Amino acid sequence: MEQSGEHLIPVERATVWRSLNDPVVLARCISGCQSMEQLADDRFAATVKARVGPVRATFEVALTLTDIHPPESYVLQVEVKGKAAGFGKGLAEVALAEAEDGTTLLRYSVAGRVGGKLAQIGARLIDSAARKMADDFFSALHEALDPAADRQQSANPS
Amino acid sequence: MSTETGIGAAVKRREDLRFITGRGNYTDDLNVPGQTCGVFLRSPYARAKIGAIDATDALQVEGALAVFTGRDTATDGLGDLPCGWLVKSKDGSDMAAAPHPPLAVSQVNYVGEPYGLVVAESLAAAREAAELVAADFEELTPVVATAEAAEASPIHEGLKDNLAYDWELGDEAATDSALATAAHVTRLDLTNNRLIPNAMEPRAALATFDPASGNYELRTTSQNPHLERLVLSAFVRIAPEHKLRVVAPDVGGGFGSKIFVYAEETVVTWAAAKVGRPIKWTAERSEAFLADAHGRDHVTHAELGLDGAGRFTALKARTTANLGAYLSTFGSAVPTYLYGTLLAGQYKTPNIHVQTHGVYTNTAPVDAYRGAGRPEATFVVERIVEAAARETGRDPVELRRLNMIEPDDFPYETPVALVYDTGNYQASLDKALHLADYAGFKQRRAASETRGKRRGIGFSCYIEACGLAPSQLAIQLGAGVGLYESGEVRVNPTGSVTVFTGSHSHGQGHETTFAQVVSDKLGVPFDDVEVVHGDTGRVEFGLGTYGSRSLAVGGSALISASEKIIAKGTRIAAHMMQTEPTNVAFEEGAFISGNQRLTLQEVAFASYVPADYPPDLEPGLSEKAFYDPENFTYPAGAHIAEVEVDEATGVVQLVNFVAVDDFGHIINPMIVDGQVHGGLAQGAGQALLEHGIYDANGQLTTGSYMDYCMPRADDVPDFVVDTTVTPCTHNPLGVKGCGEAGAIGSPAAIINAVTDALGTEDIAMPATPEQVWRKLSGL
Amino acid sequence: MNLTLTVNGAEHSLDVPANTLLVELLRTRLRLTGTHVGCDTSQCGACTVHLDGCAVKACTVLAAQAQGRSVTTIEGIGRPNGTRNGSPDDLHPMQAAFRDCHALQCGFCTPGMILRAMELVESGGTLDNRTVREGLEGNICRCAGYHNIVKAVLAAGDAMQEQSR
Ligand code: FES
Numbered sequence A: 001m002e003q004s005g006e007h008l009i010p011v012e013r014a015t016v017w018r019s020l021n022d023p024v025v026l027a028r029c030i031s032g033c034q035s036m037e038q039l040a041d042d043r044f045a046a047t048v049k050a051r052v053g054p055v056r057a058t059f060e061v062a063l064t065l066t067d068i069h070p071p072e073s074y075v076l077q078v079e080v081k082g083k084a085a086g087f088g089k090g091l092a093e094v095a096l097a098e099a100e101d102g103t104t105l106l107r108y109s110v111a112g113r114v115g116g117k118l119a120q121i122g123a124r125l126i127d128s129a130a131r132k133m134a135d136d137f138f139s140a141l142h143e144a145l146d147p148a149a150d151r152q153q154s155a156n157p158s
Numbered sequence B: 001m002s003t004e005t006g007i008g009a010a011v012k013r014r015e016d017l018r019f020i021t022g023r024g025n026y027t028d029d030l031n032v033p034g035q036t037c038g039v040f041l042r043s044p045y046a047r048a049k050i051g052a053i054d055a056t057d058a059l060q061v062e063g064a065l066a067v068f069t070g071r072d073t074a075t076d077g078l079g080d081l082p083c084g085w086l087v088k089s090k091d092g093s094d095m096a097a098a099p100h101p102p103l104a105v106s107q108v109n110y111v112g113e114p115y116g117l118v119v120a121e122s123l124a125a126a127r128e129a130a131e132l133v134a135a136d137f138e139e140l141t142p143v144v145a146t147a148e149a150a151e152a153s154p155i156h157e158g159l160k161d162n163l164a165y166d167w168e169l170g171d172e173a174a175t176d177s178a179l180a181t182a183a184h185v186t187r188l189d190l191t192n193n194r195l196i197p198n199a200m201e202p203r204a205a206l207a208t209f210d211p212a213s214g215n216y217e218l219r220t221t222s223q224n225p226h227l228e229r230l231v232l233s234a235f236v237r238i239a240p241e242h243k244l245r246v247v248a249p250d251v252g253g254g255f256g257s258k259i260f261v262y263a264e265e266t267v268v269t270w271a272a273a274k275v276g277r278p279i280k281w282t283a284e285r286s287e288a289f290l291a292d293a294h295g296r297d298h299v300t301h302a303e304l305g306l307d308g309a310g311r312f313t314a315l316k317a318r319t320t321a322n323l324g325a326y327l328s329t330f331g332s333a334v335p336t337y338l339y340g341t342l343l344a345g346q347y348k349t350p351n352i353h354v355q356t357h358g359v360y361t362n363t364a365p366v367d368a369y370r371g372a373g374r375p376e377a378t379f380v381v382e383r384i385v386e387a388a389a390r391e392t393g394r395d396p397v398e399l400r401r402l403n404m405i406e407p408d409d410f411p412y413e414t415p416v417a418l419v420y421d422t423g424n425y426q427a428s429l430d431k432a433l434h435l436a437d438y439a440g441f442k443q444r445r446a447a448s449e450t451r452g453k454r455r456g457i458g459f460s461c462y463i464e465a466c467g468l469a470p471s472q473l474a475i476q477l478g479a480g481v482g483l484y485e486s487g488e489v490r491v492n493p494t495g496s497v498t499v500f501t502g503s504h505s506h507g508q509g510h511e512t513t514f515a516q517v518v519s520d521k522l523g524v525p526f527d528d529v530e531v532v533h534g535d536t537g538r539v540e541f542g543l544g545t546y547g548s549r550s551l552a553v554g555g556s557a558l559i560s561a562s563e564k565i566i567a568k569g570t571r572i573a574a575h576m577m578q579t580e581p582t583n584v585a586f587e588e589g590a591f592i593s594g595n596q597r598l599t600l601q602e603v604a605f606a607s608y609v610p611a612d613y614p615p616d617l618e619p620g621l622s623e624k625a626f627y628d629p630e631n632f633t634y635p636a637g638a639h640i641a642e643v644e645v646d647e648a649t650g651v652v653q654l655v656n657f658v659a660v661d662d663f664g665h666i667i668n669p670m671i672v673d674g675q676v677h678g679g680l681a682q683g684a685g686q687a688l689l690e691h692g693i694y695d696a697n698g699q700l701t702t703g704s705y706m707d708y709c710m711p712r713a714d715d716v717p718d719f720v721v722d723t724t725v726t727p728c729t730h731n732p733l734g735v736k737g738c739g740e741a742g743a744i745g746s747p748a749a750i751i752n753a754v755t756d757a758l759g760t761e762d763i764a765m766p767a768t769p770e771q772v773w774r775k776l777s778g779l
Numbered sequence C: 001m002n003l004t005l006t007v008n009g010a011e012h013s014l015d016v017p018a019n020t021l022l023v024e025l026l027r028t029r030l031r032l033t034g035t036h037v038g039c040d041t042s043q044c045g046a047c048t049v050h051l052d053g054c055a056v057k058a059c060t061v062l063a064a065q066a067q068g069r070s071v072t073t074i075e076g077i078g079r080p081n082g083t084r085n086g087s088p089d090d091l092h093p094m095q096a097a098f099r100d101c102h103a104l105q106c107g108f109c110t111p112g113m114i115l116r117a118m119e120l121v122e123s124g125g126t127l128d129n130r131t132v133r134e135g136l137e138g139n140i141c142r143c144a145g146y147h148n149i150v151k152a153v154l155a156a157g158d159a160m161q162e163q164s165r
């Protein structure tokens, strides 16, 4: 599984960088995240409830940051364990670039693979599930950071 | 004997009543007091070292009773699961067999390999507990692709490479020189796709242990319960045979996949004694996909030489067969003795050489699946013959006819170790051509074209070898068991008959067919004959049902036993009629001498109530027989497929299928037709739909009915099936076996039709719309 | 939760966990083992039963959804008194046709096939080779190659129409 994308976030780079290292923000942005714990500067552990097609499970997620270049980029090593549901492993490269008017352009690319039941039953669905998780993550991040988002949302209660 | 129920009659099956009313007894339908539930822990990795396994949390779950791992079974001295056929490499060395513990101990070698068993009061509790077992794995690089496995680094510690054996058959030098001087050589690279058997009833086991007697009882989905018991006793060493009863109750299809002795029933039986309670395990379909033995998975390069007149001069095949991670029960024999020996097909090819590399990969073990080796051989022969006809501008039918073994060539000895006893290949081909209206094909093709469809026709003249035999030869070639069958015919005091057979029925209808055979032979009413099978506690011994052997071998044993009944009955009757046995004839259920007549019933009664009885005879009228066939039987036939390919979508529709088979004499034509239909649908599945795919990491990506495409009702047409008859020359019934023919002949016929429609030889199975569409689009 | 439902004409009131599937209820609680489980992705049809006369896959229906409703399984489709004596005379025409046409081999898919096929006939659409094949698309049989199943459904269709006339 491979995918990439970019998002324009309307706050300055340093803020985005801080959020991407903040377990509280991360927990808020990962849908289904039930807990997020910072084990060290560069290590997080989370439990996430997720569903890929017919496979539904609580996954233990270990996140390790490497190649850290504040406030520009890091590489995120992701290890997902779902016991009977299988496992996932991936690398996400995240890069932040300053964009116009104090906004930030976030680029990411993910390469990963799954195993066990996730691959057996969910293989066809894993790409779309991963894309959805990424989209949800960034729109949540966007919301969490954008002072305008709150107002927008209350104006558009959908 | 009444022709309505005797040999040759389309008797309605007696087993049907329980199935159509929901009163079958499949393993999962059975329940015993105190029963617990088992769930297996399965590797999510294709290849990994097993680290610590922590069951602390799992055992906290309410209702959880025990968690066992490979270390427990190893400590208890449980033996490995054996491979029953020792194949030797061409240099004379034994195959390299990797140890196959029932539960993985230090390393897992395919996704789905069991490494532990969780036992709990309920299925829900067992599943919950299984979720909580924490196992550490250290992932290793897997070897997956068939073609590359031999060169890759060995997956098993202690083996020097992934080559289990390098086997050959035939004269290589003669074949090579014939190819070198051939007027034309056709070359073809072929893949025989991996299939997942998918009997509709998933495997299951229900094991009990009685501490008072020390007796084990295992009810399981098996095609051969006696073999199961033998292996669990002699190799896995769970309990001696007299302490272990194995029952295969109603079994919902097997197609080979339930021949083998698997880890699950082994471990569950062992664990029943550990837990002190009965344990039931039933596979989910997802587990069946991962852990049932798969079928086929060959990669072959073949060359066929022809002389100027179109006569075949030589056939050479180089095959790599994926055996999976371990050698399954008969896995080693399938791509060798059941494959290479069939490469002569129906033809007089004088020189044949085959070489098979059996390779280990980090995938589920591969073993016999309906046809086992013979579909692979037929695919090679019939694809390359069709391609040769096209390359040399000959009609594929005429090229076949030119090369076919003639009816008076029999017995015919092939260059690959078989002696065909009888056959008439021209007759089945002629009949098939007529039924398929070959003459009208051109018109049908033109009509299809006007609808934007390309029509193709394909042929397959297959041969198969059934009822592996004789035992002595098979054992010389490495078989670990004999290949006879046993039967017992017991005439009860009041004249009804109970028949015990070592064959097993899981859809084939033995309860009906075998009763027909015995009722016909003994002249007792069909309804008075009961057939007992599938229970080591009731049937003395048996080698089970596979390789279309039941009737040819098991049925013949019943004939022998019946003959002994008649012989003994004759002596009793002679005594009663005060004459010599030589003066007594047995006709239609009665012993006759002059105008005296005694029915079998009367004689049976006299044998159990021996008032007036020959002094030198034992009372009773029950006889056993072991029948060891002297040769294989050789069913053969002609299959013709017609397909329509939609140019816009690449969808291949199988529009006509004609199968004319020679099964020798037929006991029940209704059942035989049904066997052919089922085989044809499986063959159509292989050709057009089914494919077991592992990704590069060894993950099975076709692990459910969402991705593994099973043939459904609207994927296949009505089949036209018919038969021709040349009776088998060496068994008393003249029968040959019909269970696998459909799956053996059809894939080649269908792919020959698809390649005909598309005008290219380069189509792999399954011919999916995507593949065909790419070909049509020149991509 | 407490559940009241009718199964094969008999009313049952039972206490079951809320997440119980209908197929589990039938097989393990009521010991009606004629309804089979052939897959875990609702694609084989082995578990087909009738819920208020409609064919449903009992592995995708919660027992709770059958609250107050009527379930018919393979055990309940014979003539009055069912087939307790195993007499062929008691069979539903669809059961009889499956036997007469040799539309079953191992019998594992058969109960689901029969119940789906009954609905197909009862729904009153055109019955021909093609519509029957399409109608049975949700039920997998690995043994019989469908040929005789289609024959049986068409034969039973005639018999059932005859009967209702
Ligand atoms: S068990 Fe319900 S559809 Fe397969």
Ligand code: FES
Pocket (backbone or CB within 6 Å): B200, B252, B253, B507, C103, C104, C105, C106, C107, C108, C109, C110, C140, C141, C142, C143, C144
């Ligand atoms: S009869 Fe065996 S699956 Fe249909």
